[in-house]
Amino acid sequence: VTRVLVTGGTGFIGRQALAALAERGFEVHAVARREPPAELASLAAWHQFDLLDPEGAEGAVAAAEPTHLLHLAWFAEHGAFWTSPENVRWVEASLRLLRVFAGSGGRRAVMAGTCAEYDWSFGTLVEEETPLRPATLYGAAKRGLHEVARAYAAGAGFDLAWGRVFFLYGPHEDAGRLVSSVIGSLLRGEEARTSEGTQVRDFLHVADVADAFAALLASDVTGAVNVASGDGIEIRKVVQRIGELTGREDLLSIGALPARDGDPPQLVADVRRLRDEVGWRPHFSLDQGLREAVDWWRGELARRP
């Protein structure tokens, strides 16, 4: 039996990963600080521990006895996460978790990295080739964690893969983030002001991100793997498409906001490792994904307007 312990299982990616892991035959355990929301309760065996507590990892690993670990938990507060000192605490907590997991005989771990580890002066980001030069504490924390975790895994005899997440969107996204805020504004009949949005980014629906993590965990691929679509699109085109899907292009003010200083013109993942080695492809096209996201937000606004 392969028993996976999922961290961050109530989060944006994690909540979608639970079913994806079960579909791949994992016995799914999840650790969370609080009781899971009702809709997630049946998707995993839940163990209530705080991984930031010194004893949290021990408790969760003793309860779940995992052979596999999918570590998605992190400090993720929109805006704040780039620079928060909580990033440092999560490096500590992640290393402790990994030690406890390995010490209890864990065989394979997958952890969430980020495209913010790369040097963003490169437009196409290739694992083990593009230099890593994080410009933020978030990126540096993930990059430093991977450096240590990778060397530790090699010596301790367990497998480690590191999924670098790019730009994502979909159900339960923070309402302040780009795709969600544009959808929310248009569905509420409010103006949506954005920058010119000529930057090219690599977007992937969060359900696909979660499924890719499950596939990566089920594979025997190790090292860094970009978790992304491999397709670049101008942000303004994403915004325009949301306008079409909601029928409210009239509310878009593209170019009303200034561009962010130093925002790089292009950030697109090379996905050969994910596609050819893991053997995974997205289920959602961007068009289908945005449609699904708009539908979800429509339901959400109807539930709590």
Add this chain to the structure above:
Amino acid sequence: VTRVLVTGGTGFIGRQALAALAERGFEVHAVARREPPAELASLAAWHQFDLLDPEGAEGAVAAAEPTHLLHLAWFAEHGAFWTSPENVRWVEASLRLLRVFAGSGGRRAVMAGTCAEYDWSFGTLVEEETPLRPATLYGAAKRGLHEVARAYAAGAGFDLAWGRVFFLYGPHEDAGRLVSSVIGSLLRGEEARTSEGTQVRDFLHVADVADAFAALLASDVTGAVNVASGDGIEIRKVVQRIGELTGREDLLSIGALPARDGDPPQLVADVRRLRDEVGWRPHFSLDQGLREAVDWWRGELARRP
């Protein structure tokens, strides 16, 4: 008043750093797991905490109220330190210590890094220029720690310098390490078997290493700084010089042991940052340093033969 908290103050470098810091006007506090040895007791205000305990850093920082931090503590068992999982625990403990230090208003920290962070296919190692590609868990742990610590310091508003230690020798060196083991063998009248020793290395007497760390802490230089002599010497010449200084060249069997696989031909520090920015130069020439080390070991063997 500048109050420095020293970690690893009973260790190889740390025990020599205490007086060097006092000479520079620091009020010296030190944290250690156990009572300090008698000869160090008066060189610092000692606070007994274990930094690997979840509450150890809080206790030490509350007791010392440091404005400055010199973090030298690490797992250092000869041979084992390259690959031990203790390296991972020390990354965690070091980040926690740094958070507690910064949270209590600490202004400037210096931490010990290592030449093992660099890509050893380069012979001359230059901070911020030579690629970092550690081949060991020890090197990866230090390199990852620096990545996180540096970004954290930049955001949290305290200064951080990172002293990369090269090859050192001198009093209290582990008896199993090269210089000490050759001196020990010759002083005991035993054969000293070494490899051909054509590798070029950068050696610095541990008292100079400690003094350089004190100077770095007293300076306002930030970032990575090589702590080394800047001079390369073939290991066989070091061994031969020990033979001359002890008058027992007859006991040397240079070339009796095979070379270590993958041992790089040259590892020498570029010391422009230490010399020109910190303004520090070694006190010991290699010849003086080896002479001093031989004298110390002679006394040591007389005390406990």
